[in-house]
Amino acid sequence: MAERPGDDRPADWMLREPPPGDERLAAPAAARNAAPLAAVLERLLPDADSVLEIASGSGQHAVFFAERLPWVTWRPSDTEPTALASIAAWRRLAGLHNLEAPRALDVSAPDWWAGLDPVSAVLCVNMIHISPWQSCLGLLEGAAALLPDEGALILYGPFRREGVETAESNEAFDRSLRQRDPRWGLRRLEAVVEAAAPHGLALAEVVEMPANNLTVALRRSASQADPAGGISGSGPQGL
Numbered sequence: 001m002a003e004r005p006g007d008d009r010p011a012d013w014m015l016r017e018p019p020p021g022d023e024r025l026a027a028p029a030a031a032r033n034a035a036p037l038a039a040v041l042e043r044l045l046p047d048a049d050s051v052l053e054i055a056s057g058s059g060q061h062a063v064f065f066a067e068r069l070p071w072v073t074w075r076p077s078d079t080e081p082t083a084l085a086s087i088a089a090w091r092r093l094a095g096l097h098n099l100e101a102p103r104a105l106d107v108s109a110p111d112w113w114a115g116l117d118p119v120s121a122v123l124c125v126n127m128i129h130i131s132p133w134q135s136c137l138g139l140l141e142g143a144a145a146l147l148p149d150e151g152a153l154i155l156y157g158p159f160r161r162e163g164v165e166t167a168e169s170n171e172a173f174d175r176s177l178r179q180r181d182p183r184w185g186l187r188r189l190e191a192v193v194e195a196a197a198p199h200g201l202a203l204a205e206v207v208e209m210p211a212n213n214l215t216v217a218l219r220r221s222a223s224q225a226d227p228a229g230g231i232s233g234s235g236p237q238g239l
């Protein structure tokens with residue numbers, strides 16, 4: 001955690017529940033996974049200039065990660081007006097020079113990336129299973145358009161994986177998601193990797209995270225673009 005000269009707030013202030021009636025939202029899952037995820041991001045993004053965060057939600061991650069990775073310009077976004085207001089409110093309190101104002105971005109919209117500056121990496125935490133598959137496809141296409149060669153799209157969340165038994169807690173979560181919206185639900189990692197391939201995004205790393213979640217890094221390489229959409233070009237799968 002960065003030193004906080006002249007700031008007597010606890011280091012994890014942005015992960016704590018705001019007072020009732022506050023514009024800031026609080027996400028218990030974000031408070032739990034922020035530190036383990038930040039440790040992975042520090043390792044994956046040692047040279048990144050800028051990160052576009054898709055589906056920033058409450059904005060707590062944006063503040064936490066911008067503070068932990070001060071060399072990165074952090075670009076939060078979401079599609080929901082309440083989320084955008086919350087991100088803006090956390091950002092105002094944080095006063096971080098490297099945290100930009102939130103952008104309204106809906107990755108299921110056509111060409112959602114048009115007019116955005118290229119970024120070193122795109123991060124999307126806990127969205128692709130809480131949104132129609134179309135959002136995942138839009139995320140893959142737009143991320144590939146914004147990333148340079150070797151740039152990373154980093155996904156976090158629960159996944160199904162071939163040959164790996166899905167934890168009962170994730171099965172129950174999947175059922176509850178599908179009840180809320182039949183288009184939602186846990187994604188198969190292999191399906192995501194297959195959909196990413198035509199955009200030149202190949203699996204680079206899978207990191208097992210607490211509570212049966214995964215961090216998945218896909219790296220962009222023009223030479224790996226595969227119009228057939230196969231997964232044979234996938235990179236090493238570290239655990």
Ligand SMILES: C[S@@+](CC[C@H](N)C(=O)[O-])C[C@H]1O[C@@H](n2cnc3c(N)ncnc32)[C@H](O)[C@@H]1O
Binds near residue numbers: 029055061105107
């Ligand atoms: C479960 S929340 C996760 C928020 C945050 N990433 C976190 O981990 O706390 C899912 C978020 O995805 C956003 N979202 C859903 N569909 C989206 C889309 N098509 N484009 C961008 N964001 C979307 C929602 O507004 C919501 O903020």
